[in-house]
Amino acid sequence: MIAYALAIGFGMLGLALVMNLWRLFKGPGVADRILALDTMVINAIGIIVLIGIAGGSGISFEAALLLAMVGFVGTVAYAKFCLRGDIIE
């Protein structure tokens, strides 16, 4: 049963990533693109978690943690650059 749930979960997250990619290309403003990139990072963390359950090893959760931290820092850096024209003032 867990295999079916994992397959459904991978499918849903893949579809969500495609939707984010559409918004990344289409999105009329810079803020839309930053938001799409942030959401893509969160969905990638979800896929890594599902891979960790499927593979049966807890080794991939370091990657998830690292991606969460780097994704947040990247989002804040983009937003800060758009707001102030500089990242570290």
Place this chain on the structure above:
Amino acid sequence: MTIGVPLAELLVSFLIVLGAGFALIGSWGLVRLPSLMERLHGPTKATTLGLGAMLVGSVAWFQLVRGEWTTHELLVSVFLFVTAPISANMIAKVHLHRERQGEPSAQPGPAGVPAPPPGGTDWATHSAPQLGSPGDFVGD
């Protein structure tokens, strides 16, 4: 915890499908909603909640089926739940800033253009930090 393995698998499967469904709903809101201030709601609430459900499912899987504690998921979920409102706030400020600068965006949302804050001032993105507020670099 001594619940049977089939029951644990049922619980974990439910949590995985629930979490992936919430992530899909969040991205669908990102595609579908009319303006950025509405689009922010999808990823910051639905997707974060879905990822929380998947991480709880992962903790339950490793504890109930394999019999080992993993705390990385709790760390990831705490970090995501703390940082999601901060990044949403930053993105909303970018949107206000670009809109006031005259960036041609999509049609305004159902709530219209956001009003300026009370007190005859403008949003804090447009002026240098005032004296006495955090970030004024006085005494740094």
